Structures are given as structure tokens and as C-alpha cells.
Amino acid sequence: xxxxxxxxxxxxxxxxxxxxxxxxxxxxxxxxxxxxxxxxxxxxxxxxxxxxxxxxxxxxxxxxxxxxxxxxxxxxxxxxxxxxxxxxxxxxxxxxxxxxxxxxxxxxxxxxxxxxxxxxxxxxxxxxxxxxxxxxxxxxxxxxxxxxxxxxxxxxxxxxxxxxxxxxxxxxxxxxxxxxxxxxxxxxxxxxxxxxxxxxxxxxxxxxxxxxxxxxxxxxxxxxxxxxxxxxxxxxxxxxxxxxxxxxxxxxxxxxxxxxxxxxxxxxxxxxxxxxxxxxxxxxxxxxxxxxxxxxxxxxxxxxxxxxxxxxxxxxxxxxxxxxxxxxxxxxxxxxxxxxxxxxxxxxxxxxxxxxxxxxxxxxxxxxxxxxxxxxxxx
Numbered sequence: 001x002x003x004x005x006x007x008x009x010x011x012x013x014x015x016x017x018x019x020x021x022x023x024x025x026x027x028x029x030x031x032x033x034x035x036x037x038x039x040x041x042x043x044x045x046x047x048x049x050x051x052x053x054x055x056x057x058x059x060x061x062x063x064x065x066x067x068x069x070x071x072x073x074x075x076x077x078x079x080x081x082x083x084x085x086x087x088x089x090x091x092x093x094x095x096x097x098x099x100x101x102x103x104x105x106x107x108x109x110x111x112x113x114x115x116x117x118x119x120x121x122x123x124x125x126x127x128x129x130x131x132x133x134x135x136x137x138x139x140x141x142x143x144x145x146x147x148x149x150x151x152x153x154x155x156x157x158x159x160x161x162x163x164x165x166x167x168x169x170x171x172x173x174x175x176x177x178x179x180x181x182x183x184x185x186x187x188x189x190x191x192x193x194x195x196x197x198x199x200x201x202x203x204x205x206x207x208x209x210x211x212x213x214x215x216x217x218x219x220x221x222x223x224x225x226x227x228x229x230x231x232x233x234x235x236x237x238x239x240x241x242x243x244x245x246x247x248x249x250x251x252x253x254x255x256x257x258x259x260x261x262x263x264x265x266x267x268x269x270x271x272x273x274x275x276x277x278x279x280x281x282x283x284x285x286x287x288x289x290x291x292x293x294x295x296x297x298x299x300x301x302x303x304x305x306x307x308x309x310x311x312x313x314x315x316x317x318x319x320x321x322x323x324x325x326x327x328x329x330x331x332x333x334x335x336x337x338x339x340x341x342x343x344x345x346x347x348x349x350x351x352x353x354x355x356x357x358x359x360x361x362x363x364x365x366x367x368x369x370x371x372x373x374x375x376x377x378x379x
Contacts, residue, residue, distance in 0.1 A: 002098055003379060004031030004360040006330070008038075009062040009078070009086035011365040014050050017086070020364065021094035027372040028379040032094070033160060033360060034086055036101040036150050037061045037075065040109065040174065046368050054365075059110030063087055065149050073111055073118070073132075073142035075149075091155035100158040100269065101150040105143050106132040107163040107171065120166060120193035123216035128191075131167040134254050134285070135197035143254065144261045151266045160269040160299050161258065165251030165285040166193060168275065185230045186223055188283055189216045192234065192243070198250075205246050212243055235282065244282060251285035256294040267296040269328065276303050277313045279320075288317065292325035297357060301330045307343050311350035318354045328358030333371040333378075341374040348378040 005024050012020050012034075024032065040058035048054070060078035064085065067074060090099055112119045112129035118136045119127040132139045147159045169191035170176065182190070194213040202209035219230035234240045259268045270291050273281035278300060281288065292298050300317050304310045314329055321327060329351045331337070331344065338344045351359055361367075361375055 001356075002031040002328075002358040002360075003029045004033055004098070004100070004358065005029050006033045006035075006102060006360060006363040008035050008043075008054075008056075008363070008365050009084065010054055010056075010080060011045070011048070012086050012089065013080060013084040014048060017089045018093045021090075021097065023369070023372055024097070024364070027376045029361075029375070030096070031098040031100065031358070031360070032090070033100040033102040034062070034090065035104070036063055036087070036153070037103045037105070037108075037146060038078075039104055039107055043366065045365050048365070059108040059112075061146075063150065063153050065146075066152075069145040069149050071141055071145075072138055073115065075146065076110060087153045087155055095155070098157050099155045100160045101153070101156050102160050103147060103150055103162065105146070105161045105163045106134060106139060106165065107167060108132055109173070111142075119195070120191075120198075121195040122169075122190050123192065123194050123213045123220065125194075128167070128169070128193075130171055130173050131163075131193075133193055133195050133197060134165045135193070135195065135201050135250050137197070140254055140257065144258050147258050147268075148261055151262055156266055158267045158269055158296075159258075159262065160271060161255070162271040163274065163284075164255055164258075164270055164272075166247060166283070167191065168280075168283050171274070180224075180227070183229065184280075185234065186220065188234045189220055189230060189232075191283065192216065193247075198247075201250060202243060202246050205242070207239060207242055207246065209243065212239060244285075247285040248282070248287040248290065252287060252290040252294055255291055259294055259296070269297050269299040270295040271299045271301065273301070276301075277309075278302075278317050279313075288321040289325070292321045292327070297326035297328055299328045299330065299358075299360070301362070302347070302351070303330075303332060303337060305336050307338070307346040307350065310337065310347050311354075314350055314354040314356075323355070326357045327355065328360060329354070329356045330360045330362050332362050332367075333374050334367045338374075341377045344374045345378040
């Protein structure tokens with residue numbers, strides 16, 4: 001079984017590729033998922049040798065892309081790559097590790113700000129610049145090109161796509177703010193895309209998406225006025241359930257297109273959700289059973305709090321994906337998810353009981369180094 005760690009290029013750069021690889025080996029790990037396309041953030045680094053806070057550049061890649069592969073959506077190289085190129089460094093000094101290109105796909109606020117016409121749109125027509133829309137043909141071509149580009153880099157054995165589809169309204173955008181409490185139903189309606197491409201896909205399967213958008217605006221305006229709960233149920237009402245199925249087909253088809261383009265050169269994993277618990281993944285257009293059939297495996301964050309909740313989440317994922325699905329689970333060996341090595345060992349046991357084909361841990365740069373000892377004991 002592969003046992004992996006999620007890692008950022010800047011941690012390898014500052015701590016030394018060989019030194020980090022050595023620590024991971026000592027913890028019993030044999031795989032590494034490197035952020036090759038990533039978003040902005042403000043990250044605390046407990047063992048950072050040259051400072052404790054890092055601000056990643058927004059929507060950049062950590063390799064040298066081939067511009068000729070892309071159309072209007074062009075990747076931007078992170079400035080640190082001029083001094084440190086992580087994938088060749090890993091190929092030279094950690095060739096015994098299986099390397100996954102951890103690829104944040106359609107969450108790209110830099111590209112969204114440059115191309116709002118390719119972003120998801122609320123029922124009111126507001127572009128959500130953090131979310132490129134998977135229904136847009138140019139976005140589809142960009143994701144395929146990005147994955148092929150990463151697959152061509154030294155040492156890559158797998159691509160893992162995070163945000164392969166739609167995103168929820170709430171996604172931790174910079175200074176995201178409101179002064180009214182949003183229910184799950186309100187967030188779902190606000191995050192449902194009604195761009196021209198989504199309207200066309202819905203029409204092609206016999207749905208009147210314009211009417212659904214009017215329903216959403218009606219319920220949202222009532223909520224904004226006095227807090228009235230939405231009348232429609234975006235998961236159960238028949239036309240809305242059909243819209244969710246259409247959205248899921250959009251995402252599944254795009255993942256299948258990426259897999260076909262890779263043509264077996266490297267394997268493809270899909271991170272189907274960035275929500276907790278994973279049962280909410282339908283809001284992103286993720287059908288776990290369908291995705292498991294078109295990708296080589298699912299890579300599922302198990303980010304609940306405490307061993308019991310984490311085990312329950314993993315069991316629900318297994319039930320939804322089916323017995324035949326290859327599933328890797330990602331655990332956080334840190335606060336607030338676990339409180340020590342015994343908790344982590346219980347989570348590892350639960351992951352194995354849920355039929356995990358791979359175990360990964362998140363994230364080297366964010367955790368205390370003592371978490372590596374917990375991992376070693378749990379494995």
C-alpha cells in the first residue's frame with residue numbers, strides 16, 4: 001500500500017529536498033503528493049527554517065509549463081520556480097518515492113479574475129471568480145492541457161485533481177464576509193451555476209434552466225428581505241434533482257476526458273470534494289460511484305473531528321462509491337482532527353477497514369514534526 005504525504009514546493013526548497021524525503025522515509029512513507037498547481041493562502045509553518053508564515057501566489061503552477069498546450073487560459077509560473085524547481089529535484093534525490101502531481105484544477109481566482117466570462121455564475125449572474133466553470137469548453141480544454149503538462153514532468157506517476165468540477169458558494173475566499181447567516185439551502189442556491197454553458201447543457205437534457213434560475217432568485221430575494229427559508233429543495237424537487245444529475249454528468253465527463261487524454265501514461269486520482277462531511281459532495285457535482293469508474297481511484301479527504309466521526313465519514317464514502325471503487329483516504333495527523341498517536345492509529349485502522357487502497361497525510365508544512373512520529377506509530 002502506498003503511504004503518502006502532501007507537500008508544498010516551498011517546504012522542500014527551504015528545508016532541503018533530501019532532508020524532507022529522509023524524514024518521510026523514517027516515518028514509513030513511500031509516496032509524496034506535491035502541489036503542482038495551487039491557490040493563494042496564508043499558511044502557518046511550525047518548522048519553517050526561514051520564517052513561519054508563507055503566502056502562496058494565487059493561481060500559479062510549480063513547474064515550467066509548455067505555453068503551446070494552452071489557449072486563452074494560460075498558467076502562470078510561481079516566482080520561486082526560477083530558483084527551485086521541485087519535480088526535477090525530487091527525481092534526483094527521492095526517486096524511490098511515488099510522486100503525485102496534486103493539481104488544483106478549476107479553483108483559480110487569478111484566471112477567474114482575468115476571464116470572468118468563464119466563471120460559474122450565481123442565479124443573479126454574478127461571476128464567482130474563484131470558480132472556473134466545468135461546463136465551459138475553454139475551461140475543459142485548460143484542465144486537460146494542465147494535466148497533460150504535469151504528466152510530462154520528471155518523475156510524475158499520477159495526477160490528483162482537486163476541484164475538478166463546480167464549487168460551493170463558500171470556499172474561503174479572501175475576506176469572505178456576510179452579516180446574515182446563510183443556511184445550507186441558501187448557499188446551495190447561490191453556488192448553483194447558471195452561466196450560458198450550464199444553461200445550454202441543461203437545455204440539451206430537456207431542462208428549463210432559465211425557469212430554475214428564476215425560482216432560485218425568487219427564494220433568495222425572499223431570504224435576503226426577511227430571512228424566509230427557501231421554498232424549493234435543490235436536492236429533492238424533481239427538476240432540481242435533474243439539474244444536479246446534469247451537473248454531475250458534466251464533472252464526470254470532464255474527468256473521463258482527462259483520463260482518456262492521459263492514455264495510461266500516468267494514473268488519475270480525483271479529490272471529489274473539499275467539504276466536510278463528504279456526503280455534501282453532490283453540491284460540487286461529484287457522483288462518487290460515477291467518478292470512481294472513470295478515474296483510476298478516488299482520493300478522499302477524511303477531515304471530520306475525532307476518530308468516530310472520521311470513521312463514519314469514510315464508511316459513508318465507501319457505501320456511496322461502491323465496493324469495487326479504489327479509494328485512498330487523506331488523514332490530518334493534527335489538531336483538531338486527532339489529539340495524539342492513539343487517535344491517529346484508530347483512524348488508520350478505520351481507513352483500512354473501509355478498504356483504503358492508499359493512505360495519505362496532510363500536510364507536511366502545516367504540521368508539527370512530532371506528527372511524523374504519530375504516523376510512524378500508526379502505520
